[in-house]
Amino acid sequence: MFLSGMIGIGVSDTLFFASLNRLGAGLSAIVDCSYTPMVIILAAIVLAERMSVLQLLGAGMIISSVFIVSRDNGADPIKRKDLLVGIALGLAAMLTMAVSIVIMKPSLAEAPVLWSTLMRTVGGLVLIAALIASHRQRRLHWAEFTNTKQWKLLASSSFFGGYLAYTAWMGGMKYTLASTAAALNQMSTIFIFILGVILLKESVTRGKILALVLAVGGVILITFTAG
Numbered sequence: 001m002f003l004s005g006m007i008g009i010g011v012s013d014t015l016f017f018a019s020l021n022r023l024g025a026g027l028s029a030i031v032d033c034s035y036t037p038m039v040i041i042l043a044a045i046v047l048a049e050r051m052s053v054l055q056l057l058g059a060g061m062i063i064s065s066v067f068i069v070s071r072d073n074g075a076d077p078i079k080r081k082d083l084l085v086g087i088a089l090g091l092a093a094m095l096t097m098a099v100s101i102v103i104m105k106p107s108l109a110e111a112p113v114l115w116s117t118l119m120r121t122v123g124g125l126v127l128i129a130a131l132i133a134s135h136r137q138r139r140l141h142w143a144e145f146t147n148t149k150q151w152k153l154l155a156s157s158s159f160f161g162g163y164l165a166y167t168a169w170m171g172g173m174k175y176t177l178a179s180t181a182a183a184l185n186q187m188s189t190i191f192i193f194i195l196g197v198i199l200l201k202e203s204v205t206r207g208k209i210l211a212l213v214l215a216v217g218g219v220i221l222i223t224f225t226a227g
Contacts, residue, residue, distance in 0.1 A: 014131075024196065029189045037058075039101055
């Protein structure tokens with residue numbers, strides 16, 4: 001659990017935020033759909049979970065959506081370098097998350113959800129603290145903890161996302177197949193895309209809509225054909 005947290009929180013979340021900064025919420029949500037096929041592939045290899053033809057088709061649809069995103073700059077132009085780097089960081093974040101899931105899945109079946117959540121969180125915290133402590137600009141990073149301007153937003157997002165949602169996510173991973181839970185988790189893509197348009201005023205383009213439809217369709221195929 002500790003190692004899973006170091007990889008899934010310390011490494012994956014850091015890569016995810018770096019990707020989010022470059023892509024924005026809408027594009028990032030679509031790239032994050034690669035999480036499901038990566039979990040399915042690793043679960044099939046390491047945990048011997050079975051993959052059906054329809055699951056493979058769904059994974060292909062999700063991969064296609066990522067390709068469409070990489071070609072669509074839309075009404076919110078992003079520098080080509082930032083777009084490609086953002087996609088690469090997002091894919092790396094989902095791969096490391098998938099690795100962390102496969103590592104913890106066998107132990108999760110025997111351990112309480114809250115204890116597992118705590119140990120995984122501690123693992124991530126230890127790695128991030130070590131990275132900050134060894135960084136050349138560590139004083140600047142530590143100073144962010146004393147910046148109270150964003151504390152209300154950070155506290156609320158941490159409670160809902162870092163506690164409630166995370167605990168529910170761990171429960172889903174415990175009580176069903178990793179591949180099935182991953183596909184169900186992916187439904188957050190719809191909400192992120194919609195909220196990105198409403199709250200962050202991100203543009204809606206044909207490419208984004210097509211990519212979203214493909215990604216969500218792939219998730220649905222994977223979810224309802226899971227063994």
